[in-house]
Amino acid sequence: MTPNGLLQIGVFFVLILAITKPLGVYMTRVFAGERTLLHPLLRPLERACYVLCGVKESTEQRWTQYAGSLLSFSLFSFALLYAFQRLQGYLPLNPMGFGTSHAMSGATPMTPDLSFNNALSFTTNTNWQNYSGENTLSYFVQMVGLTMHNFTSGAAGIAIAVALIRGFARQTAAAIGNFWVDMVRATVYVLLPLSLAIALFFCSQGVIQNFHPYTVATTVEGKTQTIAQGPVASQEAIKMLGTNGGGFFGANSAHPFENPTPLSNLVQLLAIFAIPAGLTYVLGKMVGDTRQGWAVFAAMSVLFLAGVFVLYSAEQSGNPILANLGVPGPNMEGKEVRFGIPMSALFATVTTDASCGAVIAMHDSLTPFGGLVPLFNMQTSEVIFGGVGAGLYGMLLFAILAVFIAGLMVGRTPEYLGKKIEAKEVKMAMLALIATSAVILVFTGISSVADFAKGGYWNSTGAATTNLLNGGPHGFSEILYLFTSSAANNGSAFGGINGNTPWYNLTGAITMAVGRFFIILPMLAVAGSLAAKKRIPVTSGTLPTHGALFSGLLVGTVVIVSALTFFPALSLGPIVEHFLMWEGRLF
Amino acid sequence: MWRQLLPGLRMTIVLTILTGMVYPGVVTGLCQLFFKKQADGSLIVKDGHVVGSALIGQNFTRPEYFQPRLSAAGNDGYDPMASGGSNLGPTSKKLADRVKASVETFRKQDPEFTGPIPPDLLTTSASGLDPDLSPPSATAQIPRVAKARGASEQEIGHLVAQFTVDRDLGFLGEPRVNVLLLNLALDEHFPLTK
Numbered sequence: 001m002t003p004n005g006l007l008q009i010g011v012f013f014v015l016i017l018a019i020t021k022p023l024g025v026y027m028t029r030v031f032a033g034e035r036t037l038l039h040p041l042l043r044p045l046e047r048a049c050y051v052l053c054g055v056k057e058s059t060e061q062r063w064t065q066y067a068g069s070l071l072s073f074s075l076f077s078f079a080l081l082y083a084f085q086r087l088q089g090y091l092p093l094n095p096m097g098f099g100t101s102h103a104m105s106g107a108t109p110m111t112p113d114l115s116f117n118n119a120l121s122f123t124t125n126t127n128w129q130n131y132s133g134e135n136t137l138s139y140f141v142q143m144v145g146l147t148m149h150n151f152t153s154g155a156a157g158i159a160i161a162v163a164l165i166r167g168f169a170r171q172t173a174a175a176i177g178n179f180w181v182d183m184v185r186a187t188v189y190v191l192l193p194l195s196l197a198i199a200l201f202f203c204s205q206g207v208i209q210n211f212h213p214y215t216v217a218t219t220v221e222g223k224t225q226t227i228a229q230g231p232v233a234s235q236e237a238i239k240m241l242g243t244n245g246g247g248f249f250g251a252n253s254a255h256p257f258e259n260p261t262p263l264s265n266l267v268q269l270l271a272i273f274a275i276p277a278g279l280t281y282v283l284g285k286m287v288g289d290t291r292q293g294w295a296v297f298a299a300m301s302v303l304f305l306a307g308v309f310v311l312y313s314a315e316q317s318g319n320p321i322l323a324n325l326g327v328p329g330p331n332m333e334g335k336e337v338r339f340g341i342p343m344s345a346l347f348a349t350v351t352t353d354a355s356c357g358a359v360i361a362m363h364d365s366l367t368p369f370g371g372l373v374p375l376f377n378m379q380t381s382e383v384i385f386g387g388v389g390a391g392l393y394g395m396l397l398f399a400i401l402a403v404f405i406a407g408l409m410v411g412r413t414p415e416y417l418g419k420k421i422e423a424k425e426v427k428m429a430m431l432a433l434i435a436t437s438a439v440i441l442v443f444t445g446i447s448s449v450a451d452f453a454k455g456g457y458w459n460s461t462g463a464a465t466t467n468l469l470n471g472g473p474h475g476f477s478e479i480l481y482l483f484t485s486s487a488a489n490n491g492s493a494f495g496g497i498n499g500n501t502p503w504y505n506l507t508g509a510i511t512m513a514v515g516r517f518f519i520i521l522p523m524l525a526v527a528g529s530l531a532a533k534k535r536i537p538v539t540s541g542t543l544p545t546h547g548a549l550f551s552g553l554l555v556g557t558v559v560i561v562s563a564l565t566f567f568p569a570l571s572l573g574p575i576v577e578h579f580l581m582w583e584g585r586l587f
Numbered sequence: 588m589w590r591q592l593l594p595g596l597r598m599t600i601v602l603t604i605l606t607g608m609v610y611p612g613v614v615t616g617l618c619q620l621f622f623k624k625q626a627d628g629s630l631i632v633k634d635g636h637v638v639g640s641a642l643i644g645q646n647f648t649r650p651e652y653f654q655p656r657l658s659a660a661g662n663d664g665y666d667p668m669a670s671g672g673s674n675l676g677p678t679s680k681k682l683a684d685r686v687k688a689s690v691e692t693f694r695k696q697d698p699e700f701t702g703p704i705p706p707d708l709l710t711t712s713a714s715g716l717d718p719d720l721s722p723p724s725a726t727a728q729i730p731r732v733a734k735a736r737g738a739s740e741q742e743i744g745h746l747v748a749q750f751t752v753d754r755d756l757g758f759l760g761e762p763r764v765n766v767l768l769l770n771l772a773l774d775e776h777f778p779l780t781k
Binding site: 007069073203207209220223255325327329343469471472496 | 593
């Protein structure tokens with residue numbers, strides 16, 4: 001590790017620390033319906049949304065109604081995106097003719113299974129992509145379909161987190177807020193203004209934003225180079241800010257048109273962590289004790305920094321196999337020169353801590369321990385800052401388990417943030433954890449052995465393992481990464497695997513849906529149950545949850561639960577590969 | 588049932604218009620107004636036609652040009668219609684074979700350079716469109732380019748130094764040399780005698 005590399009990581013972390021409070025204060029006011037600086041400008045827009053949608057701002061919902069509203073929105077927006085993708089040949093803003101007979105050769109057709117996978121992927125904030133945008137989707141689908149989902153899936157996540165915090169903050173209440181109001185506020189006051197500013201900054205750095213047909217250039221050596229174009233900056237901003245991560249182009253944020261400079265990259269990194277970090281402050285503020293929020297922030301920071309340093313040192317020490325061939329030094333396979341090792345390591349950690357999934361380095365080409373960190377980050381259910389909203393409600397799930405375990409040790413009824421944690425809360429937390437872990441392990445297991453008829457519908461190349469690019473343990477890691485990323489609603493990939501077959505499109509889609517809704521619904525149930533409870537006063541027997549002791553307990557719970565669940569699978573993949581690499585074994 | 592479902596439909600339509608049409612439209616307008624060159628792809632026009640983008644790498648195979656990193660984008664590399672990396676893992680035989688072959692080619696092509704090969708030169712980038720080389724990777728090619736152009740190594744080295752960009756704000760990312768811009772400058776300052 002170099003001093004300059006450590007400086008970059010340090011500066012990034014300090015900036016996140018500096019953003020947390022002001023953004024947290026702002027968001028707390030927004031979700032309480034209080035006036036902010038932007039109200040004179042945006043309040044009319046907010047009200048227009050309510051009028052047009054027939055929503056009464058003052059109505060509050062029980063948790064079941066809140067969940068019903070979320071499901072209804074997810075259903076309609078999913079269906080609309082599916083239709084856009086299937087019908088893109090008939091829709092405007094399609095200069096390259098995708099979905100028509102004069103599309104370029106080599107264009108990926110939006111088949112029913114691919115469209116299903118992708119519509120669910122963007123609805124669940126996963127943004128796993130079994131295609132490359134530049135040779136698959138029209139500007140209309142990218143912009144009206146995908147950019148919209150980048151906003152709404154993020155806004156829905158924030159809404160759920162705020163509803164869960166209300167469960168802790170309120171007492172003897174039947175309602176936990178109004179989904180439509182929370183969602184409109186998240187979009188109008190938080191995501192839209194920040195995205196607009198970030199998009200303009202990206203464009204100043206070189207991110208493109210136009211509707212031109214692709215540019216045909218004649219290179220210096222006289223060859224033809226077709227340069228893809230499109231409305232990228234507007235999507236790039238919300239892609240990071242909403243922890244979505246779905247690239248406009250196949251190379252995602254490594255593409256110079258998505259992320260042209262190290263400076264634009266720093267802003268991308270900050271945009272990923274900003275809202276998840278700010279929400280920890282919202283938690284503290286809303287329950288009336290900001291130390292509670294900082295304790296959660298601290299636990300997240302410990303896990304984040306540990307991940308960065310493992311990944312960074314693994315990539316810096318490089319690949320001994322290439323060193324023996326005469327190319328010593330850090331592992332630059334699948335990385336960009338302008339970003340280098342420290343920024344690539346930082347980005348790979350941040351994007352998998354948060355459920356972003358954008359990449360500036362190809363994760364498939366990371367060293368074994370370099371690839372282990374993203375896998376493990378996602379296997380913690382994305383709670384290290386995590387997705388917008390999703391990170392916080394995921395971490396609160398672990399907080400419930402942590403106080404439960406602590407309660408068992410001292411023989412007292414566990415409490416968190418003034419609420420008794422009882423059988424119902426713990427059952428719901430366990431349901432969420434078991435469901436999401438089970439889909440990962442079960443589908444990875446099946447795909448490792450499943451045999452299909454060659455030339456058949458489900459996987460035309462035959463066995464599910466024929467879709468892998470790499471052999472040996474690394475091939476297994478490709479499958480494990482696919483289902484882990486899907487369940488964690490991350491979307492980054494060990495990209496060597498060909499996931500665009502009905503088998504992987506369907507199983508991946510199921511995994512994404514379970515990973516999203518089997519956490520959201522139990523957490524909303526917890527919110528409803530907690531809101532109905534009385535607040536209990538702090539006594540000498542209360543486990544304090546605002547200090548280093550609790551942060552440590554929380555870190556321990558996250559690491560132990562995730563490690564116990566996934567250690568066997570990780571051993572078969574990156575861990576054994578690490579030893580084989582140092583032995584010089586090739587596959 | 589409908590009382591629950593209907594706002595979902597209306598909200599989908601309203602937010603599609605707001606975030607999927609109005610917002611990108613506003614961004615496009617502002618970007619085209621303030622940052623037209625960048626918004627259109629930082630294209631480089633020479634003698635009336637586009638030779639490429641300053642941000643997108645392109646293939647150079649002739650000895651009189653600095654050659655970029657390897658690229659896994661498309662069949663011949665540097666194809667912006669298929670951006671992406673090789674996705675080969677650290678224990679991949681394909682990767683080892685590829686690196687072995689490119690080391691041999693490089694040593695044959697640049698016999699004057701005898702040091703260890705800089706790690707970025709013979710690896711593929713993440714995007715397959717990496718416009719840059721690390722300064723050591725550019726320096727390693729100076730003797731070959733100088734010879735092919737009948738210039739002194741010092742003159743070419745001077746040009747490379749001139750096109751070397753420092754880290755952003757002095758600490759972000761890595762120092763780099765844009766290959767296309769460097770090669771265009773080569774043609775301008777040290778034209779090939781036909």
